[in-house]
Amino acid sequence: MAVTDLRKPINPVRAIGERIIQIALLLAAAVSxxxxxxxxxxxxxxxxxxxxxxxxxxxxxxxxWTPLFANQRxxxxxxxxxxxxxxxxxxxxxxxxxxIAAIFLSEFADDRxxxxxxxxxxxxxxxxxxxxxxxxxxxxxxxxRNFIPTLSIFNSLSAGLIMGVMLIPIVASLSEDALSAxxxxxxxxxxxxxSTRFEVAVHVIFPAAISGVIASIVLAFxxxxxxxxxxxxxxxxxxxxxxxxxxxxxxxxxxxxQVSLGDTPxxxxxxxxxxxxxxxxxxxxxxxxxFSYWMxxxxxxxxx
Amino acid sequence: MSAQEQLGVKAQTVExxxxxxxxxxxxxxxxxxxxxVLGWFSIVxxxxxxxxxxxxxxxxxxxxxxxxxxWLTWEFFNNFDSRFPARAGAKAAIYGTLYTITLxxxxxxxxxxxxxxxxxxxxxxxxxxxxxxxxxxxLAAVPSIIYGxxxxxxxxxxxxxxxxxxxxxxxxxxxxxxxxIVASRESIRAVPSSLRQASYALGxxxxxxxxxxxxxxxxxxxxxxxxxxxxxxxxxxAPLITIGALTFVPFLPRNLFDVFTVLPIQIxxxxxRPNDDFRALAxxxxxxxxxxxxxxxxxxxxxxxxYQKRY
Numbered sequence: 118m119a120v121t122d123l124r125k126p127i128n129p130v131r132a133i134g135e136r137i138i139q140i141a142l143l144l145a146a147a148v149s150x151x152x153x154x155x156x157x158x159x160x161x162x163x164x165x166x167x168x169x170x171x172x173x174x175x176x177x178x179x180x181x182w183t184p185l186f187a188n189q190r191x192x193x194x195x196x197x198x199x200x201x202x203x204x205x206x207x208x209x210x211x212x213x214x215x216x217i218a219a220i221f222l223s224e225f226a227d228d229r230x231x232x233x234x235x236x237x238x239x240x241x242x243x244x245x246x247x248x249x250x251x252x253x254x255x256x257x258x259x260x261x262r263n264f265i266p267t268l269s270i271f272n273s274l275s276a277g278l279i280m281g282v283m284l285i286p287i288v289a290s291l292s293e294d295a296l297s298a299x300x301x302x303x304x305x306x307x308x309x310x311x312s313t314r315f316e317v318a319v320h321v322i323f324p325a326a327i328s329g330v331i332a333s334i335v336l337a338f339x340x341x342x343x344x345x346x347x348x349x350x351x352x353x354x355x356x357x358x359x360x361x362x363x364x365x366x367x368x369x370x371x372x373x374x375q376v377s378l379g380d381t382p383x384x385x386x387x388x389x390x391x392x393x394x395x396x397x398x399x400x401x402x403x404x405x406x407x408f409s410y411w412m413x414x415x416x417x418x419x420x421x
Numbered sequence: 422m423s424a425q426e427q428l429g430v431k432a433q434t435v436e437x438x439x440x441x442x443x444x445x446x447x448x449x450x451x452x453x454x455x456x457x458v459l460g461w462f463s464i465v466x467x468x469x470x471x472x473x474x475x476x477x478x479x480x481x482x483x484x485x486x487x488x489x490x491x492w493l494t495w496e497f498f499n500n501f502d503s504r505f506p507a508r509a510g511a512k513a514a515i516y517g518t519l520y521t522i523t524l525x526x527x528x529x530x531x532x533x534x535x536x537x538x539x540x541x542x543x544x545x546x547x548x549x550x551x552x553x554x555x556x557x558x559x560l561a562a563v564p565s566i567i568y569g570x571x572x573x574x575x576x577x578x579x580x581x582x583x584x585x586x587x588x589x590x591x592x593x594x595x596x597x598x599x600x601x602i603v604a605s606r607e608s609i610r611a612v613p614s615s616l617r618q619a620s621y622a623l624g625x626x627x628x629x630x631x632x633x634x635x636x637x638x639x640x641x642x643x644x645x646x647x648x649x650x651x652x653x654x655x656x657x658x659a660p661l662i663t664i665g666a667l668t669f670v671p672f673l674p675r676n677l678f679d680v681f682t683v684l685p686i687q688i689x690x691x692x693x694r695p696n697d698d699f700r701a702l703a704x705x706x707x708x709x710x711x712x713x714x715x716x717x718x719x720x721x722x723x724x725x726x727x728y729q730k731r732y
Contacts, residue, residue: 126626138628139543145535146544149556149602152595156567159574214463221460225453234464241467243714244474245656247685248707251692252474255481255700285467313446315453336562343564345659346685350692370566370659377569377663383578391663395570399563406562 210281215288250350295329533601569663604646641728
């Protein structure tokens, strides 16, 4: 006897209505595919237009970036170095503080503390980045200049440090999830062997959750690379190839903001540079996201 | 060497180790104490920064601690931007944010919830579903400024919407749809399948079940997630700058195709003027922005508690 699907309507008019609804819902889900396709195609489309005017060799080997000057140079490295520098400074703040907070919350704090502190920390991630940029420029930089007199008004140090504060909850929250997911049998076994709380946390639970922890760090780094307003406000607008944190620099995202604020005619070379830089940025974050995804898959310890 | 000797030697070694161990036990426990202190330090450091940030902004905006000028006045809400700090206000920015976000919700909410319903209630485990899922998790990690470049190319140029509210709202909608989808799916998944089966047993069709059973049961989580997505959109600056939202707008937008500015862009603009009065205005704008976000988040928490599951 054939099984009837009770969810299918008997009334033929209603059946058509159900079908239309289902197709509409499917189209809504397909929007995510169109969005990705839109991003990839618009970036590639304009980037190809860019490389028809500027050689890719120059893009990858020149050490100066001056597309808006009379003497145009198109070396991406000053923008990349600034992006890596500010992100690295952010990581110096976010990784140790985030990881210690995660270990503490997962293995040492009681449930009440964990349930209060986690949402509070997440407020940090919810503050608009333009606010952090303001804070870096008008509060932290003047403060740091008391200790480092040579610090410029715009510098990657302040921007990076504040970006690090913003990223603490991302590292802390995702790492805490990874640590909490380690099964209790491992904790009990380690305690049974006479380990202290510290040894259980650091020598047993942390290594067991390492893939999730690394994924959280890579994701935070990817956020830092794509972060825009903090660096656009506080790190400066001067493309230069340097790793000196006290001078103004220009990240990939700051460049996009700078060009967008001006009047950029459609199809001009400066319009195309937006997309060439955007594509480079997209590749960076894409590789980092894929790496983080792969890390979780490849090194996940399975305990069942 | 005799067996006893061997045993003796071993016994001695064990003893020494035990001795060393108990001598170290205090240190071994002390390491845990150090970690607890460091853990509290990290948390207090993060929350302390938040507190300093808020106090600093309140002080710069109102002069409440340093005895400076109060910039958060009636004129601030009722004046347009100006070259003179004393006459500048955030009226265009506040209205711009209101219009843009309302439109963003109109686009993003139905789209996100519909996609979530499809994925949870209709989708079969096939290549299309997997492709959609990979895309959603990927899109959530794309930097927001890249969405700005997408909006600039697709909405501003190809659709010829210009640097308008419509283009801005569509760009922000694409940005927050993945967040709404993820939150809605989680909430829909939490509805027990016994409720669906009961609905089918009463003769309801699939859509009737979704509309009359699944959605009412999951609306709390869907709303909470969507409100958090909206608060993300309110704070976004970079994608709107990229699509070319203006920084100086001394009028209210009249229709969907008008140029516009929003609160975060106004704050950015005032911050980038090297003048302390404008920076104080920026602080006043930040205070307004943070108040809006705080209210919205409180609403989300209220809704979450109100619709708490009762199974």
